[in-house]
Amino acid sequence: MNAQTDRIIHMLYDAAAAEQDWYETACEIGDLVGAGPIHLFLCSLETGRDYLGFLARGNPDFADEYLLDYAPSDFRVPRVMAHKPGSYIDERDYVSRDEAATSPIHQDFLPRQEIYNISGANLTHDGCIGWFGLSTRGPGDEFDDHERGLLSLISGHVFRAVKLYRNRLDLMAAQDLSARTLDLVATGIVILAGPEVIQTNAAFDRLLQDRFFLVRNGGLTCADAAQAAQLQLYLSGVIDDGGPDCLVLRHREGGVSYLVQCHDLPAPRLSRTTTQAHRAVSIVKLDLDAQPDLEQVMAFCDGFCISRAEALAIHAVLGSQPLGAFAETRGIRLDTVHKQVKSAMRKTELNSQKKIFQAFERYRQINAKGSN
Structure with missing residues (x-):
């Protein structure tokens, strides 16, 4: 291992502790082997959260066009995921010449993006799908045996560094959520990503037995139509009287009331420019009289x-x-x-x-x- 390779490996593990370092590190890898565009992404299949997502030295609109027009029909995805995470692979090992000759991705999309002879590594793990990919600079260029050896060595470190990075972000989110909900141990908790329920605690699951609160079409609501409307207004921020910090919902048939409060959580990044609001909704069963x-x-x-x-x-x-x-x-x-x-x-x-x-x-x- 030469000094330059050793420095890049150190950069990878430094990037696991600092998101802003990933882009520079990807470019350094590209310089090491004379690559063109470098693609790096990691996304949760469960929540849709993007931990990483960029194309260095390439068209910034690459991801949007790919996701909209090509991702649903991309036959390469399951083949990439079948390879051992962190192992270096050349696309031509799992895409035949005949397939490439008839594929809109290879005949239209990739040439327009100036992406050629893709190789890289599967980064999929623990409910996330991920990819580290490199392109040669031109259609006739190839990585030589020495460069392929370096990429094979580095790919394993990319995978381990990305796992560390993802675990660090998840731990930070869990610690922050715990700090915000220490006083809510016996309280029903619902975590929302936008309008979608992505997590609940045992106390909320017990509240569901009252058949007043419901999780319907992925969102939080309640059985009474009028009360459901009030809940949606509150969760959307469209509320009267200057914006109360909580909401009381009446379950008249059950003879109980529920105190609902919404807490904003740090917003994870969906891409380099957008975020998605995450909130914790706490629900306390009050057992108050109707009035x-x-x-x-x-x-x-x-x-x-x-x-x-x-x-x-x-x-x-x-x-x-x-x-x-x-x-x-x-x-x-x-x-x-x-x-x-x-x-x-x-x-x-x-x-x-x-x-x-x-x-x-x-x-x-x-x-x-x-x-x-």
Whole structure:
């Protein structure tokens, strides 16, 4: 192994810890063997997340055109995946001359992209599909035996470095999610990628037994049409009264209520220019009456020296009454109601409506036990 090859191998493992280094490292590999465009990608088959995806020294629109017009009919994919991950392979070992002569990919797409005599390595592993590919600079060029030997050596390191990179990103995401949900151990959790449910916890699976929440067509909804509409408005961010930080849904047949709150998570990159929003939706079963008792709410608020006007506003919040309608009933401005709610929250030292619901639920349960 010469010094240049050793340096590139070190660059590969450095790239496993720094996403921005992958492009430069790919170009260095190309310089080592005199390659043209270099293709590197890794994508989860389960979530669609792109861990890596670029074509160095090539047309930046390559991926979009390939995915739209050629990927569905690309007969090479299963053949590549049949090879051992990390082993160097030449496309001509699994695509015959006759196949290439009649293939739109080889006769139209690849020549227009100036991609010739492809070789590389399968990077598929653990639910992800991946590829490391190189092109010669011209249709008549070939990698010589020395260059092919270097690529065979480097391909194994590419595979191991990509696995390390993917594992590091997954670990970072898991640690971040754990940090955000430590206080939600007994809470139903639904992870959304856009509108699609991609993961749930055991507590949410138990909530499904109530037959109120549903996972339908890949998305989160509930059985009651009106409540489902409210949930979709909340999850889409189209909500009234200045945007409450939580939502209460009533399961009238079951006689229970659910507190729903949405938490934004770090958005994974789908490509070099786009991201997809990921969110954690937490669901707490409150077991509140359809309309919390006013006297009980007043007693709860009295312990925090909350004024009667502020307690009435908190009663409206706990009863899921739209604050605009509450303001109209009281003959006051909506802005005044918002100020009353915020003032009450400051007095309780609870910094979210979600915590107001949880504190009142604990108070109600303790009060019910004390009266027995």
